[in-house]
Amino acid sequence: MKRVAVLISGEGRNLQALLDAHDRGLLPATFVGVVSNRDGAPGLRRAAAAGVPVAVVRHGDFPDREAFDAALTLQLEAWRADWVVLAGFMRVLTPAFTTHWQGRLLNIHPSLLPRHRGLQTHQRVLQAGDREHGATVHFVSADLDGGPAIIQGRFTVSAEDDAQQLAQRVMKDVEVHIYPQAVAWCVSGDLQLMPEGTVMFRGAPLSAPLTLADLEPGF
Template identity: 55%
Template sequence: MPSTPCDVVVLLSGTGSNLQALIDSTRSGDSPVRIRAVVSNRADAYGLQRASAAGIDTAVLDHKAFDGREAFDAALVELIDGFAPQLVVLAGFMRILSAGFVRHYQGRLLNIHPSLLPKYKGLHTHQRALEAGDREHGCSVHFVTEELDGGPLVVQAVIPVVSDDTPERLAQRVHSQEHQIYPLAVRWFAEGRLRLGEHGALLDGQPLAASGHLIRP
């Protein structure tokens, strides 16, 4: 394990439940992760309150104050880099990031998505899984690339779809798994075990399968 903590900046737009899972995971004395700051494009994001309650620096950068995505992303890069993080974590950040932003943080930018990628990129994943009659659903952590929800997979949690599932019930069960696998992936990165190689994600120096590391709770 590295002798100094891995500094992380978290980006979010909403309630920050995945942020809370990350905060909770760092409270053990041996955590290699240090959350340096939480940044939101929305001043009313509840995730900012979670960060403040944990003594974490917060910042707001309103995308509506900028002329276009590139201008916003350039200001966002400047803000993030002021905290000098080794890793940037997207935790419900509801902005499509520009290619320049993604390239700047290549190999140190993670996202979580509520489906078993490559299935159901984008929105309404739980409804789409039910409409398709899927027997399994779940969530995925991946490195971010210029392809939306298309970067190399790190870890997926797979849960069964049951006969009386609704989108809301399914979402609740998926969220509980997100709160397990996101801290796990961030810890792997902080420990130096996880990195992005030329052909995909590597864990302990070995290529991960295209599906990432699979967990079936």
């Protein structure tokens, strides 16, 4: 069974969705640890309550991003992690880190990539007048929010939506469903990132990201 470590910075709602999917028997992996770059991140309590080891690696304790990322890797390797899952981890990772974990490093981003990379995605969706919004799970590369997409969930933006409502809809209706599913596919071997950047799903290349319609029962 694959060994999964999760990196967080805050509340840990996607972490909780992963833990819940595991408890329901939907995610065939062992959670070996949760790392936060912030003391007191609420997600650490979620991990501890589930019996998952926790660690804090404070970015402010290091002279630069390279040293911080090297310390992260040391912790992850101490746990013998096979996969690293970013769940609200609010740090830009260095090329050395993303290369080291290439093909074993996942992120979820609250937009329909490649639209609205970076921060404040919900407000930017409203400013742009987008008709649709959602979230994307992708393999992480050195290009910020630019790695190959795995699955996207989308919905129609309502005239009544503000940025806070969009954030709630993205989390509740999309993120907590597609992220556990994507991790389950990866740890089971259904999803693979090939060296040239092609995403393979059950032996066939993905020509477009999977969707909510592809979710398996229970997700």
